[in-house]
Amino acid sequence: MSSASLLPPADAQPPVRHPDAPAPGEPLGAHYEHCFGCGPGQPHGLHLEARAGDGVSLTAEFTVQPAHQGAPGLAHGGVLATALDETLGSLNWLLRTIAVTGRLETDFVAPVPVGTVLHLEAEVTAVAGRKIYSRATGRIGGPEGPVAVRAEALFIEVKVDHFTEHGREQEIRAAMSDPDQIRRSRAFEVNP
Ligand SMILES: CCCCCCCC/C=C\CCCCCCCC(=O)SCCNC(=O)CCNC(=O)[C@H](O)C(C)(C)COP(=O)(O)OP(=O)(O)OC[C@H]1O[C@@H](n2cnc3c(N)ncnc32)[C@H](O)[C@@H]1OP(=O)(O)O
Numbered sequence: 001m002s003s004a005s006l007l008p009p010a011d012a013q014p015p016v017r018h019p020d021a022p023a024p025g026e027p028l029g030a031h032y033e034h035c036f037g038c039g040p041g042q043p044h045g046l047h048l049e050a051r052a053g054d055g056v057s058l059t060a061e062f063t064v065q066p067a068h069q070g071a072p073g074l075a076h077g078g079v080l081a082t083a084l085d086e087t088l089g090s091l092n093w094l095l096r097t098i099a100v101t102g103r104l105e106t107d108f109v110a111p112v113p114v115g116t117v118l119h120l121e122a123e124v125t126a127v128a129g130r131k132i133y134s135r136a137t138g139r140i141g142g143p144e145g146p147v148a149v150r151a152e153a154l155f156i157e158v159k160v161d162h163f164t165e166h167g168r169e170q171e172i173r174a175a176m177s178d179p180d181q182i183r184r185s186r187a188f189e190v191n192p
Contacts, residue, residue: 002105002152008126008133015056015124015132018096022052028090032175037086044068046083048120050090057123058094059143060087064116075112080138084151087120088134092155095124099132099155100162107150112140119143130157 050060070076122136
């Protein structure tokens with residue numbers, strides 16, 4: 001049961017897949033080397049890998065590591081929420097919109113043991129101005145596995161200035177001077 005602010009308003013529109021969005025099945029890649037959710041340069045990060053689906057949907061996977069524990073041998077709920085947040089955030093790439101999480105509501109349905117491959121699927125359900133409504137489900141072991149987590153979210157479209165104004169200067173400077181990072185950054189591809 002989601003809260004009222006996650007219900008799209010009456011004037012919301014169905015999401016429109018950007019014509020240059022990666023084809024279904026293609027990996028989306030990391031948006032930032034040091035992102036805790038998807039960055040390859042973050043040793044204890046989730047290293048979540050997302051692939052485009054049909055329409056404005058995608059699938060993603062991550063393997064729960066010992067560094068992700070809350071209780072012995074079980075994934076921390078905050079880590080699972082991070083996986084959902086990252087998966088839902090990746091959807092915005094299919095819209096070619098830069099957006100940040102405004103609200104994330106999570107249901108924890110079953111415990112997730114360390115070593116589990118968590119399989120996630122997510123879709124944008126509606127767009128209203130800068131507001132992007134989405135939902136995701138995470139299953140244990142694969143696309144047909146038992147449901148472990150569910151989330152609904154509201155992302156808000158922002159300009160790239162959101163990051164340059166608020167991010168710590170040393171990381172912003174490093175990101176702007178790293179050509180690999182610039183190439184990888186989905187935001188830079190839409191704001192050359
Ligand atoms: C070299 C440098 C460049 C680097 C570039 C890198 C690019 C990387 C590319 C992509 C990055 C994506 C990263 C994904 C990572 C995974 C996702 C995350 O974890 S994101 C982090 C967590 N989230 C935040 O830190 C947001 C913090 N919050 C804010 O900054 C603001 O509150 C913000 C932007 C969300 C909204 O502020 P406002 O002033 O722009 O807009 P207002 O007017 O408040 O809201 C607009 C509408 O949204 C509703 N709204 C806003 N927040 C809401 C909420 N929490 N619940 C319900 N509604 C909300 C409002 O009621 C309003 O609705 P009405 O237009 O009046 O109908």
